[in-house]
Amino acid sequence: MPTRVAVTAVILAALLAGCAQRDRLNPLDPKNGATGGRIAGFAALAGNRQVEIRWTRLPQPDVASYGLLRWRSGETPQYIGDPYGKTIAGTVDSAVTNDETYNYRLVAFFLSGDSAVSQTDTATPGSRKIVVLSAGLPGLVGLTPDARDILYVQPAAEAYEDMELDRVHTLLWLTMPDAGFILRTYFDGRPAGPTIDHPHPADVSVSDLRGVAWIAFPDDHLVRAFGPNPASVDTFRTISSLGEAHVVEAGTADPTVWVGNEAGTVRRFTADGILLNEWSLGARVIAIALDEAAEHAWTAVRTSSGDDLYLLDARDSTATKVPGRWSGIADLAVDAATRSVWVSERGTPRAGNGRLTRLSASGAAQAILTGIEPFGIMVDPVTGDCWASEIHTSRVVEVSPGGLIVRGSAPIDLPYAVRIVGGPGVP
Missing domain, CATH: 2.130.10.10 (YVTN repeat-like/Quinoprotein amine dehydrogenase)
Incomplete structure (x- = not known):
């Protein structure tokens, strides 16, 4: 008959295995299979001499602000504009040139000091x-x-x-x-x-x-x-x-x-x-x-x-x-x-x-x-x-x-x- 310690070890191993494979419900969890921990709903939409930026506000109560990164191929990402308040869900970038391609990424900052980012989206403004x-x-x-x-x-x-x-x-x-x-x-x-x-x-x-x-x-x-x-x-x-x-x-x-x-x-x-x-x-x-x-x-x-x-x-x-x-x-x-x-x-x-x-x-x-x-x-x-x-x-x-x-x-x-x-x- 196995000892009590051995049985407990088997149960504990099974529980740990279950935890390791459980669904990650937090959308900002890097191991969340659906989001990969990225901020969802981020989009950069090209316009004529402008790019409209949209995102979905995070529901977490400790969101402090959002920052927007922009860069072109070969450039280092830089924040543009001032931080956006936690109730903001979009902006318009008018400091762009038609027919040039820009990359954007949203960063969410939390009161705890943590941060989360979106997927990168790309836009090429123009008159077309x-x-x-x-x-x-x-x-x-x-x-x-x-x-x-x-x-x-x-x-x-x-x-x-x-x-x-x-x-x-x-x-x-x-x-x-x-x-x-x-x-x-x-x-x-x-x-x-x-x-x-x-x-x-x-x-x-x-x-x-x-x-x-x-x-x-x-x-x-x-x-x-x-x-x-x-x-x-x-x-x-x-x-x-x-x-x-x-x-x-x-x-x-x-x-x-x-x-x-x-x-x-x-x-x-x-x-x-x-x-x-x-x-x-x-x-x-x-x-x-x-x-x-x-x-x-x-x-x-x-x-x-x-x-x-x-x-x-x-x-x-x-x-x-x-x-x-x-x-x-x-x-x-x-x-x-x-x-x-x-x-x-x-x-x-x-x-x-x-x-x-x-x-x-x-x-x-x-x-x-x-x-x-x-x-x-x-x-x-x-x-x-x-x-x-x-x-x-x-x-x-x-x-x-x-x-x-x-x-x-x-x-x-x-x-x-x-x-x-x-x-x-x-x-």
């Missing part, structure tokens, strides 16, 4: 404004200039069909086909004009010449022009007898309107509605992007066996098929500075086998990014980078002309379109 369409929400998602954080989420009754940027008025045009609404909104989510009520609007394109929006109405076989006054709900131009037109693209330097329909016909009109050119591609038109300097239109069509890409030349009315095997083309975007075109291929839905390809003006591949599922895209005229909504990783990515991802956004539920304005060097 970013809005994303989310199908999972559905609605609008506004991002910080560096895309690291979500500024706001604005739900909608249904997923928007399309979104386009009006650079003249710095606002967005949005279409809601089921509700029959056309909306205009600023990048911060505020309404930019009254809602236009018209059944089943689809694709929208905005000419930067005056800020006129051309909108396709496939059920009515026509496109209508609205604007340029954001306060107006009236249309001033209608082009009809277009067939089931789902795609419209309006030029600026070349002030013409291109319309593609379900039957594969592409027509080019003057802004007054006079027909200039017509092409028959034999399959449903799914995307058009204009190379205005050459009076060309990159046009994607969907056939029974896959997708085809054409280069339409308005000067001689020719259509040249671009070599290559294309799968699930979702969008096209032209970089006006280089006259290159980006092709977004979704591939098999949710498989991550799509690609983003950059072609030269002659159709030669210059860069290819694979292993993604891109959908709506846009070329940043400031940097030449391509911004793509990337469904596979639930984010928006910025891709360099060489095909490298240089930035990824905060997670977004099913992003499918992105528009940006501003950026490096823009006030």
Whole structure:
């Protein structure tokens, strides 16, 4: 029979083992599995010439104050400003320079002399404004200039069909086909004009010449022009007898309107509605992007066996098929500075086998990014980078002309379109 001392030792060992593996309920305990002892709820949100700092106040009664550390790469962290009282839960750092990256960390000081710190957060202030369409929400998602954080989420009754940027008025045009609404909104989510009520609007394109929006109405076989006054709900131009037109693209330097329909016909009109050119591609038109300097239109069509890409030349009315095997083309975007075109291929839905390809003006591949599922895209005229909504990783990515991802956004539920304005060097 074991002695009493031996039994006591066994019990004590078991108790000690249990204590060593118990949950650490104190959030500031370094062995807490959830927090690692860090202050939770700390965030640095980039803005234009400022960074907004937020944190969650600690519930401990002996908190004395908070301090904020800031540094850039290669620098030693330094406290900025005076200590913040225990009831404060945020501040704004305005002593920053746009397009430079700053690191921040919060320190909590206790009356006992102890302290606790947050995780490090990073922010790059700038003038860029970013809005994303989310199908999972559905609605609008506004991002910080560096895309690291979500500024706001604005739900909608249904997923928007399309979104386009009006650079003249710095606002967005949005279409809601089921509700029959056309909306205009600023990048911060505020309404930019009254809602236009018209059944089943689809694709929208905005000419930067005056800020006129051309909108396709496939059920009515026509496109209508609205604007340029954001306060107006009236249309001033209608082009009809277009067939089931789902795609419209309006030029600026070349002030013409291109319309593609379900039957594969592409027509080019003057802004007054006079027909200039017509092409028959034999399959449903799914995307058009204009190379205005050459009076060309990159046009994607969907056939029974896959997708085809054409280069339409308005000067001689020719259509040249671009070599290559294309799968699930979702969008096209032209970089006006280089006259290159980006092709977004979704591939098999949710498989991550799509690609983003950059072609030269002659159709030669210059860069290819694979292993993604891109959908709506846009070329940043400031940097030449391509911004793509990337469904596979639930984010928006910025891709360099060489095909490298240089930035990824905060997670977004099913992003499918992105528009940006501003950026490096823009006030």
